[in-house]
Amino acid sequence: MFILFVSSFSQIAIGTDDVYKTAEAIKLAGGKVTREAGPVPGYRTKITSCVDPDGWKTVCLNSHFQHYFQYVV
Numbered sequence: 001m002f003i004l005f006v007s008s009f010s011q012i013a014i015g016t017d018d019v020y021k022t023a024e025a026i027k028l029a030g031g032k033v034t035r036e037a038g039p040v041p042g043y044r045t046k047i048t049s050c051v052d053p054d055g056w057k058t059v060c061l062n063s064h065f066q067h068y069f070q071y072v073v
Contacts, residue, residue: 011056012057014059015060015061015063017063019037019046019048020037020048022037023036023048023050023060031052034050035048035049036048045061046061046062047060047061047062
């Protein structure tokens, strides 16, 4: 797992092994999924997005995609 804080976009990116299971877990816990799990056009990864009760956006993406962010932080 990795966590990437992106302050200019007010969202957090979290790496996960399975975005489909993550989206289901968010829904089962009563969370609001704003983008259903699925592939991202033009990239070789899958993501899902949700919003927490305070309105903060969180993007969950496949863990293998984290090497794209290694220089962002």
